[in-house]
Amino acid sequence: MMILLLIAVSMLTFAAMSFLGDPLFNILGPVAGDTENPENLAKIEAAKEQYYLDKPLPERYARWAGDFVTGDFGVQFSTDGQPPVSGLLKERLPRTLQLMLMAQFLALAIAIPWGVVTASRANGVVDRASTFTSFMFVSLPNFALAVILFYIFALKLDWLPDTYHATDPFWGLTHRHRLVQLVLPAFTLALPGASVYQRLLRTDLITTLQEDFILMARAKGVPKWRVLFRHALRPSMFSVITIFGINAGALIGGALVVEIYFRIPGVGTAIVEAVLREDFPVVLALVMVIATAFVVLNFIVDVFYTFLDPRVRR
Amino acid sequence: MTDTLSSPSSPSGDPIVEIIDTADERASDTIEKRTLGLGFWLCIGWLVFICGLAALAPILPLKDPDENFLQFEEKESALTGRVTEAPVQPPYGPSAEHWFGTDLDARDMLSRTIYGARVSLVVGFAAIAFGMLVGGSLGMVAGFVGGWFDRVVSFCFLVLLSFPALILAILITSLASRSLFTIALTLGILSVSPVGRLARAATLVFAEREFVTAARTLGAKPSRIIRREILPNVMIPMSALALLGMAVSIVAEGALAFLGLSVEKGSTWGKLIRTAVNSTSDLESAPWMAFTPIGFLFLTVMALNFAGDRLRDYFDVKELSI
Numbered sequence: 177m178m179i180l181l182l183i184a185v186s187m188l189t190f191a192a193m194s195f196l197g198d199p200l201f202n203i204l205g206p207v208a209g210d211t212e213n214p215e216n217l218a219k220i221e222a223a224k225e226q227y228y229l230d231k232p233l234p235e236r237y238a239r240w241a242g243d244f245v246t247g248d249f250g251v252q253f254s255t256d257g258q259p260p261v262s263g264l265l266k267e268r269l270p271r272t273l274q275l276m277l278m279a280q281f282l283a284l285a286i287a288i289p290w291g292v293v294t295a296s297r298a299n300g301v302v303d304r305a306s307t308f309t310s311f312m313f314v315s316l317p318n319f320a321l322a323v324i325l326f327y328i329f330a331l332k333l334d335w336l337p338d339t340y341h342a343t344d345p346f347w348g349l350t351h352r353h354r355l356v357q358l359v360l361p362a363f364t365l366a367l368p369g370a371s372v373y374q375r376l377l378r379t380d381l382i383t384t385l386q387e388d389f390i391l392m393a394r395a396k397g398v399p400k401w402r403v404l405f406r407h408a409l410r411p412s413m414f415s416v417i418t419i420f421g422i423n424a425g426a427l428i429g430g431a432l433v434v435e436i437y438f439r440i441p442g443v444g445t446a447i448v449e450a451v452l453r454e455d456f457p458v459v460l461a462l463v464m465v466i467a468t469a470f471v472v473l474n475f476i477v478d479v480f481y482t483f484l485d486p487r488v489r490r
Numbered sequence: 491m492t493d494t495l496s497s498p499s500s501p502s503g504d505p506i507v508e509i510i511d512t513a514d515e516r517a518s519d520t521i522e523k524r525t526l527g528l529g530f531w532l533c534i535g536w537l538v539f540i541c542g543l544a545a546l547a548p549i550l551p552l553k554d555p556d557e558n559f560l561q562f563e564e565k566e567s568a569l570t571g572r573v574t575e576a577p578v579q580p581p582y583g584p585s586a587e588h589w590f591g592t593d594l595d596a597r598d599m600l601s602r603t604i605y606g607a608r609v610s611l612v613v614g615f616a617a618i619a620f621g622m623l624v625g626g627s628l629g630m631v632a633g634f635v636g637g638w639f640d641r642v643v644s645f646c647f648l649v650l651l652s653f654p655a656l657i658l659a660i661l662i663t664s665l666a667s668r669s670l671f672t673i674a675l676t677l678g679i680l681s682v683s684p685v686g687r688l689a690r691a692a693t694l695v696f697a698e699r700e701f702v703t704a705a706r707t708l709g710a711k712p713s714r715i716i717r718r719e720i721l722p723n724v725m726i727p728m729s730a731l732a733l734l735g736m737a738v739s740i741v742a743e744g745a746l747a748f749l750g751l752s753v754e755k756g757s758t759w760g761k762l763i764r765t766a767v768n769s770t771s772d773l774e775s776a777p778w779m780a781f782t783p784i785g786f787l788f789l790t791v792m793a794l795n796f797a798g799d800r801l802r803d804y805f806d807v808k809e810l811s812i
Contacts, residue, residue, distance in 0.1 A: 184649040192661055315792035317741040319748045319760075320784045323767050331774045338770060432656060433745050437767075448749060451660050459661070466654050 178471045183241075185467045186460065190237050193456045240457075244464065261461045264446060269465070272435070272442035276427045278358055279365035280420065286370035287416070291377030292404050298382055310371035322364045322437045329360060336360050340440045361438040365431055369423055373416045380412035421477035425470035530800040533793035540790055544607040553598040555605040555757070559588065581776040591778035593765070599782045602757060606783060607790075609758040613674045614740035618732055620678025621685040628682070629689030630724060634697055634716055644690065647683040655680050656745060663751045670753050673746065677739045688731055692724045726805050733798030737791045744787060759783045 294303045313321070330338035340357045384390065385408055393407050394400070432444025439445075443462060450458035543550070553559070561582060562575045584591045590599040625647075632643035650658075662676045696702060697720065705715050740759075746752045747760025766780035767773050773780055 180645075181649060181652055184645070185653050188649065188653065189661070192658075192665070311796065312792065315737070315795045316788055317744050317791065319745055319763065320788060323763065323773070323780055323784060326767075327773060327777055327780070331770070426654075433748055436749060447657060448660060451657075451664050454665070463654065463657060466657070467652055470652060470654075 178475070182464070182467055182471065186241065186244075186464055187237065189460055189463045190240070190456075191233070193454070193459060194233055194236075240460065244461075261457050264458060265443075265461060265465065268441060268443050268446045271440060272431065272444065274354075275358055275361055275365070275431060275435070275440060275442060276424060278362040279369065279427060279431075280424055282362055282366035283369035283373060283423075284420070286366065287373035287377060288409070290370065291374040291381060291416075292409065294374065295378045295381035295385065296400070296404055298378070303378075306374070310374055313367045313371040316368070318364055318368065319433050319437060321367060322361070322434055325360055325364055326437075340438055358440075361431075361434050361440060364434050364438075365427060372419060372423075376415040376419060377412060380415055381408055384408045384412045417480055418477055421473045421480075422470075425466070425473040526800055526804055530797055533797040533800075536789060536793045537797070540607060540786070541611060543604050544611050547601075547604050547608060552601040552604060553588075555597060555602045558595055558597060559592060581772075581779060583776070584778055590782040591776065593779050594772065594776075599778060602762060603759070603783050603786050606757040606759045606762050607786065609670065609753055609756050610740055610743055610760070610787070611790075613670065613677065613743045613753070613758070614736045616674035617677035617739035617742075618681055618685075618735040620675065621681030621735060622728065622732060624678070625682035625684070625686035626689045626724070626728060629686035629691075630693045630716055630720060632686075633690035633693030634712065634720065640690075643686070647686050647690075650680070650683040651687075656742065659742060659746055660749065660751060663746060668751065668754045670756075673743065673753050677742050680742065681735050681739060685728070685731060685735065688727060689724055692727055693720055696720050696723045727802075730798050730801035730805065733794050733801065737794035737798070740787070740794070741791060759787045763787075 290306065294306050297303055316324075326338065329336045336359055337357050340354065340361075345353055381404075390403060390408055393403050398407070431442070432448055434440075435442045435444035436448060443465070447459060447462045447466075449455075450462065559582075560577045560580070562577055580592055581594050582588060582592045588598050588600065590603070592598055593602065628643055629647075632640040659676050659680060662679075663673060666672050702715060702719050705719050710718075743752055743758060744760035744763065747758050748764050750764065752758055752760055762783040763780055766776070766783070
């Protein structure tokens, strides 16, 4: 089923790109439009043959799919085809993964204490205020949040650097280190995520807190905070883990607006550039990476369930 | 946010005390659940207000969004000592004349934002209308007919859903022309599968109900059953989804505009934000240029989300998600 899904996604991308674009211009430049001159015509024919553009669509798809499953992602549609798509991926993917990991880590670090506090005092003042706050973060589009955070923390307060340099070293705590440079974009992605996780965690925690084993633990005299974090938290993480996995998959591709705003040359930036250049192999490879990540992460989430709750193991 | 309503309030705040008290407070909660609440009507009020502003913009006493309101100041030339009138370098900050300031060309931000709402709202509305029409009818027929048709349609929905949405939008908008029509259509296609899945799920539930069996026994044709028996019931959860979906479409348009891929002619909220944040120095010196459209966009999206959420709770639709 999952494989079928990926095939369908790749076919859709392949068809959309083939019907709507003409990649010849990107390979040859203005020469591609000149069909009068026999010399240029020969070049066009050669390029078509080199990139299999003269073959019918199904054959091209089959050729591409055959290469793809063996790990050969093809060459870029450019004059020299360099660097190959896999090289581009190797360069861009780590940056996006760093951003994604940081964002997800921040989101959980915010959401878990937030969710526990609000659930333990459900419908109190803090809880009502936080319901409103989380609703605000969910409703704020990520590009707007990016602008707001950037304005406050990079421009007005000047706590965080406003530029990202792919060449800077990663580990370190000054403005010249990418770890610090990633904080703003990571927060932009983390805050809406944290709000969603918090809302789910809160709902599940409230349900868990009404179960008998919590009452039992309290009756034995286990302190309240220990009950919340040790006994109640683990069985309440189901929805959060589900959405966490889905979100992680979505962030690999969905972070593109944030990546572009903060000028991080990651996967999202690469895909926008490639689409605008009508660079089919790059777009295809990136779309497939994103879709595969999505599918695989969903699978991992399923496996993870058994860790969290032995009851599912049957 | 069913959670806010289903969880009882506790005087002590201790979770353990809450557990014991739950049974006593259920009754009042159930009654409370059947009202939409003040927040809902506030949101609807804002939506009506912003739609009215956008629709009536040409006849309201607003400033022309394309007119340059250059301000002049008297300047004394250091060389000759003569006093001359020279234009002040825009953008101008918020003032009594321009409530939300002006942009780099001294154009009024408020009226530009309101005119921008016209495109943003139309795109959002047209997109979800398309999703409702195509996704809704496909989902209902698939859920009602079942069999291979259902399987094919469900699979198509799944494919569309697992495709990174924004990337599909970029793909279409960058390769096709970027008219109001294509943008709305693209976002409409993206909203087909969530709407369709909900319509199908709701239809599956209602197709089992007695009134459908009764209609069938009376000899009603399938098309009539879908139109007269199922559609009115499916419309209820769909109305909540329509509000949420419109919010998503408006945000998606903003994201496209942010990437420079939205409607070519006319201004939208996304395009206004993009122009304002294009250079860091502009954002620092004239933040109102970015924050006026952001504020309007945020309020509208929040109103749509909140109203949709409340409506969903009101009708208690479980399977609704986007």
